[in-house]
Amino acid sequence: MNKRVTIKDIAQQAGVSVGTVDRVIHERGRVSAEVKEKVLQVMQALDFEPNLIASTLAFNRAIQIGVLMPQLHSDPYWDLPLLGMRRAQQSVRHYGVGLVEQMFDLFSPQDFKRSARALIDQKPDALVFPPIFLKESLELLDHCAEVEVPTILVNTDVEHPQVMSYIGQDSYQSGVLAGKLLSMAMNGAGKVLLLNLDKETTNAKHLMDKEHGLRHFLAQKDENSFTVLRQDVEDFDNPERLDSLLKSLLQQYVDIQTVFVTNSRAYKLVEAIQGLSQAHLPILGFDLLPNNLHFLQMGKIDFLINQNASYQGYLAIKNLTDYFIFKKQMPRVQHLPLDIVVAENAAYYVQREQGN
Amino acid sequence: MNKRVTIKDIAQQAGVSVGTVDRVIHERGRVSAEVKEKVLQVMQALDFEPNLIASTLAFNRAIQIGVLMPQLHSDPYWDLPLLGMRRAQQSVRHYGVGLVEQMFDLFSPQDFKRSARALIDQKPDALVFPPIFLKESLELLDHCAEVEVPTILVNTDVEHPQVMSYIGQDSYQSGVLAGKLLSMAMNGAGKVLLLNLDKETTNAKHLMDKEHGLRHFLAQKDENSFTVLRQDVEDFDNPERLDSLLKSLLQQYVDIQTVFVTNSRAYKLVEAIQGLSQAHLPILGFDLLPNNLHFLQMGKIDFLINQNASYQGYLAIKNLTDYFIFKKQMPRVQHLPLDIVVAENAAYYVQREQGN
DNA sequence: TTTTCTTGTGTGTGCGCACACACAATTTAA
DNA sequence: TTAAATTGTGTGTGCGCACACACAAGAAAA
CATH class of the missing domain: 3.40.50.2300 (Response regulator)
Structure with a gap:
């Protein structure tokens, strides 16, 4: 309730003009050592806090x-x-x-x-x-x-x-988190298919970090039970290619239990393999893109890690x-934060994306 | 880059004084209909936005x-x-x-x-x-x-x-989310022990909503495989009682696979059953209290839903x-948002709690 | 010694707006 | 018809601060 302290109060208390106080505050020089000391002292004593509203208004830049x-x-x-x-x-x-x-x-x-x-x-x-x-x-x-x-x-x-x-985001840690979630979806053993859907030129570091995080988590969890198969796909915009690639991989490695799409393009995978009818293959991807959210709600994507x-x-x-x-x-x-988004809590994050 | 429009500009354009513009803006009356119309028109035309900085400064309340x-x-x-x-x-x-x-x-x-x-x-x-x-x-x-x-x-x-x-938070939905997470931890079937650690006088509605959410999710997931056993404990500050209660429950219902603590007191449960050595019993609780976080990192608590x-x-x-x-x-x-917090992503949320 | 420069200090204006007040032109009441 | 109240409008001040400028006194240079 007690009125705010202004530079005027400071000036009065210190027996100088507001201009001098201003010079002290902004360290513009042209103030004698003793006066400066006195002013600082008064500011301390009165617990002066400059009014940022007035300050920005006057600053006017x-x-x-x-x-x-x-x-x-x-x-x-x-x-x-x-x-x-x-x-x-x-x-x-x-x-x-x-x-x-x-x-x-x-x-x-x-x-x-x-x-x-x-x-x-x-x-x-x-x-x-x-x-x-x-x-x-x-x-x-x-x-x-x-x-x-x-x-x-x-x-x-x-x-x-x-x-x-x-x-x-912390890419490494997001890989670790992915490892945690995927291992939960894997009952104790299995192979994770790690898909890099990206051109070589971009984001290389990122994706490597995620891979390391994943591998580290799985190794530390159970070195022998979990394996990772990595596949880079630059031609991710071609659904047929993706589809046939995945088919052959699943045929070749029957123990693939989950898929880790290392960036926001999980939806491209889902779109490509729509036809592929087989037991549910848990997929983890990143980011709340409309397409990803759509497939999350449909149950085609199991987890999205939101990188905000x-x-x-x-x-x-x-x-x-x-x-x-x-x-x-x-x-x-x-x-x-690396938000774990599932169908049951997606709505809040979507709302937040819009709002603030 | 174009300078901001001020009430002065409006006044000039409308051929009136700033006082009149001010009256129009704040609907203080005392303005003829035609002048008011004119002023509003000019404001619209110049896309006037009052300077909130100046406004708050002048408002001074x-x-x-x-x-x-x-x-x-x-x-x-x-x-x-x-x-x-x-x-x-x-x-x-x-x-x-x-x-x-x-x-x-x-x-x-x-x-x-x-x-x-x-x-x-x-x-x-x-x-x-x-x-x-x-x-x-x-x-x-x-x-x-x-x-x-x-x-x-x-x-x-x-x-x-x-x-x-x-x-x-949306209590019902947090129950649903708990159901999702617990069902993941339960390989297809089992009993959830739902623990209300609270006095009757408080929060009843809350806890009921969570219970409904949980039951609804599990029923819709698989009506026959999942069951819920609810236990209310008002005497939650007494570790011995909690401990013996839980022991007898686990003995009586051997199919209890997970525990759902409906509020922030999961740590009380963990503290009480420290001794209880048996196969890992996944626990889900709420909120990022220091004690909860501690047990999360130790692996004694598996999930925390952060109600922010x-x-x-x-x-x-x-x-x-x-x-x-x-x-x-x-x-x-x-x-x-109902954040799903596990050991691997807890740090960020803790940091955020402190910061903003 | 006079002139110029430096240092220390105070005063004044403006940022854009809110609001009180003055005052003329009406309108209403007496 | 005159006094009082109402309506419409403009002017002025202040919110707290930033910054330009004025100006005195002393120091350095001529």
Whole structure:
């Protein structure tokens, strides 16, 4: 109930003007050592907290956040973080935070490079992007360092001094979690078919980490009973190929009991093997794409691990706002929860994706 | 990049003063129909959005939110929502939102009533509480209606016109989810021991809903193979009693394969049966209490369903802030996700509880 | 010694909005 | 018909802070 302490109060108590207090707060110099000391002392004594509302109003500066993301609607997974960023921007627009979006072709390093240049040329105050192409991303980070643009990475981490924060999943641990869930579905023994439905150029690190996590969990659980068969499929957009491939694998390895699709493309597998009638083959995939959710509800997919892709984008923008407007620090790494989603609890997560 | 539209711009375009624009915006009256029309038209045309930062600064009013919660540290579960509220208050304190906390004895309706009175006497702008005692809660809501204090319920919903919003879990669905997880742990058949570790006076509705959810799921999954044995234990603070009870139950019903503890007190069960050495008995419980987490990591508890108790509190305060400061609407019911927590993904949720 | 630069401090304006107040033009009551 | 109340509109101040500017006093340079 007691009125808030303002810089005016500080000034009065310290016997100086508000201008001097302001100089102390912002360390603008031009204050004698003794006066500065006195002011700091009074601030401490009165437990002064600057009014951030007034501060942002007076500050009156627009922050432009550069966003470099894969083309919208080119891949359903990559829509999620971008939509999350836009939602976040909406919720902080009053602080003068805006997005400068620049899209690139998900499968073209050249286009990534070109888009990056175009974005930097617009001199954003910060940059957010997923380092899908390692080499080009490192170049971009070097460039950011030159022009002093702080950067947040999403989806994949990269070690680089210019990276202020990484927001994303812990791929290794998601592999471990997959191991746990799949082993539960396997009554004690069996083979896991690990499917990498991806082009070689992208995400290699990711998928490897997941594989390691899975293998580690299964080995530690029961070294002899569980085995993993890995299969990489670059031609994942071709249902016939996928279908025949899977058929032959199941024929060849009769002990395949479950399938682990290492990214968000589990639905492609389900679509491809619709015809394949046989005993239920438990499938675990990632992310709450509409297609995945559909098959989850139908019982064709058993588990989805939600990597909170849209929340990654949301947090990136939120954190940058906190950083610029509220001068808050940011953790170097922010791992988001790995939600276990089954048909019975999917609704809440879907709702959350939309909302916040 | 284009400068934001202000009321000054509107005034200029409409050929009136800012005062008039202000009157139109806040519907303070005293504006002729034609001028009002004109102003609204210009606002529409220029896509005017009031600057909420400036607005809150000028509004300059403190909001006091009354919080009626069980005594801190009387039960570990109930600490969570309160701590969530305090965290939320910290993050919105700059908007002049404060909490007025009033605690009551978790097991005393009389004390609840008394505390409620004391809180209302302080004339808060809104009220948040869990309607643990139904009769007393309805009385309180009636009282709130009289003095026009909008109210948010957490943890349990109650139908009453004065309830602006309910934030909490969907108990029935959490029972369904428990059924899913337990049936996975049971290879096709077996008995679930359902343990209600609670006093009769509290939460009855809750626990019944969970039981119904569980039974419904199991029946629909396989009517004949799964059975449920329910046991209510009011004396849950007595380990010896719990221990001997469980021993005799396991002896009597040899087909008990899993245990479903319907609230956050799974750790009490584990503590009681430490000695009981037998084949692993999968246990499912609720909520991320330190003790529960400890046993989860040790493998004594297999699943925890996280009802996001602390986030419930957080959201309650956040939503009220949005309501009072930003004039946002609130959904009547907000169900939070039911997170499936196992040893392999617990860390993230624990971290989130602390953070946001 | 005079001039220029540096340092320390205070004053004033504006951010965009909310709200109180002044005051003219009506309208209604006396 | 005159006084009082009502309606419509504009002006001014303040919310708490950021920042530009003014200006005095002393230090350094000429």
